[in-house]
Amino acid sequence: MPATPASLLETLVPPAVPADIRLVVTDMDGTLLDDAKRMPDGLWPVLAELRRRGVLFSPASGRQYATLARQFAEVAEGMVFIAENGTYVVRDGVELGSDPLERFVAAGVARTVRRLAADGVDVGAVVCGKRSAYVERADEAFLAEVRKYYVEHRVVEDVTAVEDEVIKVALFDFGPVERTTAPALEAFAATHQVVVSGEHWVDVMNGTAGKGAALRGLQRELGITPAQTMVFGDYLNDLEMLDAADWSFAMSNAHPEVVRRARHLAPSNNDNGVLRTISRVVGIPL
Missing domain, CATH: 3.30.1240.10 (Hypothetical Protein, Haloacid Dehalogenase-like Hydrolase; Chain: A; domain 2)
Incomplete structure (x- = not known):
């Protein structure tokens, strides 16, 4: 892994055949959302196309499940929510896993x-x-x-x-x-x-909890490999999650340790970095 990851949009030539991505996992604050906490323009059509292609999109956040479910209400069916920093994983209102604190x-x-x-x-x-x-x-x-x-x-x-x-x-x-x-x-x-x-x-x-542990559990359950997983993050609670994906991206304005840990840089959360990167790697026009 390079000491300083390269910017995807600067170095990656779009593949002739889009990458075989089966799971896209993104942090919310500082990553998918801009600094004003707004969803990026064009998100819903991209999510619809990912669903059509059989790619699971999963928000992974310190936010509460109820909060995430409300934010994604119009597309929540079938979506896996990695909530509360990985301690509570829910799909269609059914708990898939949790790691309670004593x-x-x-x-x-x-x-x-x-x-x-x-x-x-x-x-x-x-x-x-x-x-x-x-x-x-x-x-x-x-x-x-x-x-x-x-x-x-x-x-x-x-x-x-x-x-x-x-x-x-x-x-x-x-x-x-x-x-x-x-x-x-x-x-x-x-x-x-x-x-x-x-x-x-x-x-x-709990000592066994975290976004990384939740993501690895989800990969095992769905039979999805790290090579088929794309992850986006910006802060220290995203580090282990980045380790679980070959396609790991730090936002360009991420915490320095996150930038060092990721394989690639994506444009910042204020520059629609998540959607622009998905578009490049998976081949979905914005």
Whole structure:
């Protein structure tokens, strides 16, 4: 793998026969969506053509399943959603797999967030269950961030007492999460996944969880190889997912570690990079 991947649109000659892609998996924020959180122009016709060709398109996101299902409502039938950073995989409303987080771990993370907040860190926890997300902070600034990713959410008095199967705990820090909040979770990192998923978000998940594990499970179930898989990502929670595909793409404005890990660069999320790359490799005109 090259130290710095080459830009696909600069170096790849369109194949005489389109590549044998059977599965396209893309992160959402910073990847498929532009910085204003908008779906790219031309997405629905491309998804229709992929479906016609028998290519499965799968969003893989830290977002909640309910949020993803709403975003793709008009084309959701038959689509596999890799939700909650891979901890919850659903197709047509039926769970294909999940990797729940132990309740005592979720409670420990919540208590850590409370201590950080008491010390003046502007942070809040989102305890993510299969039915809903749960938060203790009720200020509008925090809830506005939660709504972007968790359409099903509830404000509760104590997130450690919710009656739901917890699959991860997401933390939102109004400052750079890698400076303050992520280091405070080091005690959990020895046994669990502590994954920075954005400038302000970090997730704590079971040690066996992640987008990469979910994708590999999906490949096994469907009989699809890494050579038949195309993956797009931009942030650290996408790294293992990129490893599961021969056609792995970092967005040109991705985190530097993601750029180093991917085999190719795609144009940025603000330049319709996912669809332009699919068009080039699979041979679908935009």
